[in-house]
């Protein structure tokens with residue numbers, strides 16, 4: 001029984017079986033914090049706690065999904081179904097939907113993404129006739145966001161002379177007024193932005209004791225992963241909900257606190273003991289993720305931070321390779337080096353693109369890397385950046401759908417009122433906005449009753465507005481009896497959303513039409529998934545998923561194996577066999593904007609610690625001597641973090657170490673654009689790695705592989721003498737039959753038909769086949 005407990009070390013087990021009361025697990029990277037949290041939930045359920053009573057807050061929705069799948073593996077899928085797991089934003093969006101009326105919001109309120117918020121603020125700045133250079137919409141939104149995450153409401157702002165003075169000092173005396181107008185307009189539009197999902201939850205729990213009591217009784221057990229990055233608003237929510245039972249378990253690592261720029265407060269983790277004097281503290285010290293070299297190198301860097309809790313991290317894993325450091329002439333060359341190196345490592349060690357990850361400090365660094373990967377034909381996916389759902393053609397359709405759900409949604413309405421072009425100009429839209437503000441109505445209602453109000457719009461334009469409104473009202477009626485997919489299909493057709501694109505016939509427009517088709521497919525999949533899981537498949541839920549998924553979802557439409565690209569901020573909690581950290585240059589990483597104070601610099605160092613500790617086996621650190629930044633070529637100095645790593649863990653790559661055997665078979669043209677300083681990795685012991693893979697990723701060993709006697713396996717390892725008709729075993733693709741052979745010597749290739757992946761052509765030298773029949 002309880003076999004999952006046997007997969008834990010003693011300290012982990014103690015934390016899993018600790019049932020009641022407040023507890024905190026503080027531990028370094030890769031020590032099994034998330035694993036403990038996962039099994040703790042499973043264990044609670046095994047002990048008879050109803051899944052309905054468990055709330056678990058994770059850093060990404062993907063993490064929640066993976067945890068749920070693990071838990072389902074222990075307790076069964078139907079048992080795990082009722083668990084409330086997800087990010088703060090998604091969990092509390094769900095609660096707000098059922099309680100929205102209390103706050104004066106419709107239950108189908110819209111969630112504004114950052115793009116919507118910036119557009120609204122831009123519009124407010126324009127309406128208030130403010131200087132848009134001084135009042136930059138993005139900066140203002142950042143300021144408003146920090147108010148909200150510190151629970152500073154508009155009223156609190158106007159009560160605080162300090163805050164007002166700070167804005168006056170920054171020559172932006174109207175920030176408070178913009179804040180007020182922004183909040184009013186969101187409210188009128190029935191919309192909440194990301195920060196509102198937390199702020200309004202706090203408002204709900206503070207103003208309605210019966211609601212608080214309901215959720216306090218419901219969530220008897222609360223768990224929070226990555227607690228070091230909670231902001232004040234999240235902290236207060238968790239505290240209020242846990243107030244009744246105090247069965248709260250938080251998990252985190254102060255050395256990985258990297259979101260202070262978004263209001264995350266490292267004090268939350270440091271103060272937990274003060275908040276709950278009877279807290280039980282657990283420490284996990286053994287790292288299971290990385291090699292000794294990686295763990296020790298990461299420790300040697302983070303040791304320089306003054307603000308941190310005392311804790312050890314060690315591992316019994318192998319020493320592994322030294323950490324590779326590579327200097328390149330330019331950012332372009334850096335990209336080519338990384339692409340080349342991934343390609344070689346993949347070949348040398350029979351790896352999948354999924355095993356690789358490239359991390360950078362800022363999104364804009366991805367371009368040079370992407371160019372190089374594309375050129376090499378390496379499949380990749382990007383996390384963050386402009387997501388699929390933010391592409392114009394997609395956002396336009398989503399805006400139609402949003403209006404059908406919530407006609408008051410101002411930003412969606414402004415997007416579609418003249419899309420596709422129907423002769424309604426910017427001046428008309430401005431007039432409608434002013435009228436909407438004046439009558440305290442939504443623009444939708446102003447247009448609906450355009451004939452009945454006093455507004456200086458000529459009859460031709462009024463006619464156009466009425467035609468548009470009639471179409472929307474028709475769609476609204478139709479949508480009441482249709483599912484999300486059918487509605488989207490009708491919208492695309494009736495609003496003629498792809499007609500112009502189809503007419504255009506350019507490659508861009510064709511790809512846009514394909515994207516629209518992809519969106520429709522996505523909605524169809526969404527419905528099937530939700531119905532299978534017995535969950536709500538409504539259009540409202542779909543739009544909510546879309547709004548909340550943007551930031552951390554891969555910006556990719558298929559799930560082919562691919563190299564992952566992301567900022568370090570997005571890599572929290574993840575792990576990859578090979579990790580490339582690029583752009584290790586002063587002013588880039590550490591960032592020029594975060595070098596002014598010791599605490600900023602410490603946060604950059606924590607960021608570096610997070611980056612390095614994502615690697616399981618091999619890490620590469622690269623830096624360029626020159627780089628294009630803001631359209632200019634600038635000279636760059638190596639990052640101080642390179643110097644801070646204890647030298648004994650580093651290996652500087654040099655141009656002379658090209659492996660002649662591989663050089664022999666590689667298509668020479670590949671070297672044309674390759675950087676000078678490539679060193680090929682010495683092959684990692686394959687057998688050891690397989691064991692790890694099987695252990696870690698639960699790869700199932702095909703039955704017939706076990707039947708091969710050790711001697712046969714050994715003699716046939718790396719067998720290059722296969723003949724047509726042989727049955728062979730490949731480490732990743734499983735068993736297959738050799739269909740044909742071509743080439744000779746190091747270029748000898750076999751075409752093999754595998755049961756798992758179909759036909760593949762492999763170079764025998766590297767395929768490491770085992771002949772089993």
Ligand SMILES: Nc1ncnc2c1ncn2[C@@H]1O[C@H](COP(=O)(O)OP(=O)(O)OP(=O)(O)O)[C@@H](O)[C@H]1O
Pocket residue numbers: 007008009012027028029030031032033034035036253256287288289572573574575613696
């Ligand atoms: N007792 C164990 N035995 C074997 N593998 C383990 C054990 N504990 C954890 N692991 C593995 O070690 C890796 C790191 O675990 P996990 O992701 O839970 O660590 P973490 O502390 O949450 O890391 P991070 O700080 O990066 O979020 C995972 O692959 C996990 O499966």
Ligand SMILES: [Mg+2]
Pocket residue numbers: 033034035573
């Ligand atoms: Mg974790």
